[in-house]
Amino acid sequence: MRASHPELPLELKKTTWRKFLSQSVGASSIGEYWYCPAKIANARTFGEAETTETVKGSEYHEIEAKTIIEKLGPLKKVKVESVFDIMKLSRDNIEAALMNREILANSEEDVLFWSVLPEARYIGVPDKADCTNAEEPILMDFKTTARLPGDAWVDHRIQLGAYMLGIERLGFGQSYGIVRYVSRLDSTLTTDFKVYLDGYLRDEVLATAQEVHKIFLGGKPRPTSNPNKCKACPYRKVCEWSLARDN
Numbered sequence: 001m002r003a004s005h006p007e008l009p010l011e012l013k014k015t016t017w018r019k020f021l022s023q024s025v026g027a028s029s030i031g032e033y034w035y036c037p038a039k040i041a042n043a044r045t046f047g048e049a050e051t052t053e054t055v056k057g058s059e060y061h062e063i064e065a066k067t068i069i070e071k072l073g074p075l076k077k078v079k080v081e082s083v084f085d086i087m088k089l090s091r092d093n094i095e096a097a098l099m100n101r102e103i104l105a106n107s108e109e110d111v112l113f114w115s116v117l118p119e120a121r122y123i124g125v126p127d128k129a130d131c132t133n134a135e136e137p138i139l140m141d142f143k144t145t146a147r148l149p150g151d152a153w154v155d156h157r158i159q160l161g162a163y164m165l166g167i168e169r170l171g172f173g174q175s176y177g178i179v180r181y182v183s184r185l186d187s188t189l190t191t192d193f194k195v196y197l198d199g200y201l202r203d204e205v206l207a208t209a210q211e212v213h214k215i216f217l218g219g220k221p222r223p224t225s226n227p228n229k230c231k232a233c234p235y236r237k238v239c240e241w242s243l244a245r246d247n
C-alpha cells in the first residue's frame with residue numbers, strides 16, 4: 001500500500017525555476033566530486049567536457065528513453081514557472097506511472113520527472129524510474145563502460161543516492177535504486193548493482209552537495225592524487241592539477 005504524500009511546501013511557488021536552476025548544482029556533479037573535486041572546478045571554467053565515451057553513453061540512453069516515452073503516448077503539456085511546479089509535475093507523473101504500472105524515462109527533449117532537493121539546492125534528471133511494482137519508483141541510472149565492474153563505483157552510488165533523496169523529497173520512499181553498467185563493446189552485456197539509501201549515503205550526498213556549492217562559488221578543490229584518474233579524465237590537457245598532462 002502506498003503511503004499518502006505530504007503536501008509540497010507552498011513557499012516553493014515563490015522561487016522561479018529559472019532562478020533555482022541558476023543557484024543549483026547538478027546531482028551528477030555531486031557524484032563527480034567523488035571521482036575528483038577538481039572536475040567540478042574545471043567544468044565551471046571550461047564547460048562540461050564531452051568524450052567519445054560520454055557521447056556514446058548518452059546515445060545509448062537516448063535511444064532507450066525515446067522508446068519508453070513513445071510507449072507512454074502523448075504527453076500532457078504543463079506550464080512550469082516555479083520549483084513547486086516542477087516538483088508537482090514530477091510527483092504527478094510518478095504517481096500516474098505507479099497507478100498504471102509503467103516505466104518512466106527522461107530524454108534530452110522530454111523530462112518527465114526531476115529529482116529536486118531545494119534545501120540542498122541541487123537538481124538531477126534520473127535516467128529511468130521503474131514503477132511497475134505499483135508501490136515505489138525504482139530509479140535506474142545507466143553507465144556505459146569498457147569493462148563491466150565487480151561493484152558500483154562510489155561516484156555512481158553517490159549520484160544515484162542524490163537522485164533518490166530528491167525523489168524521496170517528492171514523497172516517494174524507495175527500497176533501493178539500481179546502477180546498470182552497459183558494455184560499450186556490446187550493449188547486450190550489462191550488470192546491475194542495487195544501491196540502498198542508508199544513513200551513510202544520505203549524509204555523504206548532503207555533505208558533498210555543500211562542498212560542490214563551495215567549488216561553484218570559487219572555492220579551491222582538492223584534486224585527486226591518483227594519476228590513473230587523470231589519464232582517463234577529459235580535462236587532463238587543460239586542468240591545472242592534472243597528473244597526466246602530455247607536456
Ligand code: SF4
Binds near residue numbers: 036223224235241
Ligand atoms: S585531470 Fe586529474 S586533477 Fe584534473 S580534474 Fe581530471 S582527474 Fe582531477
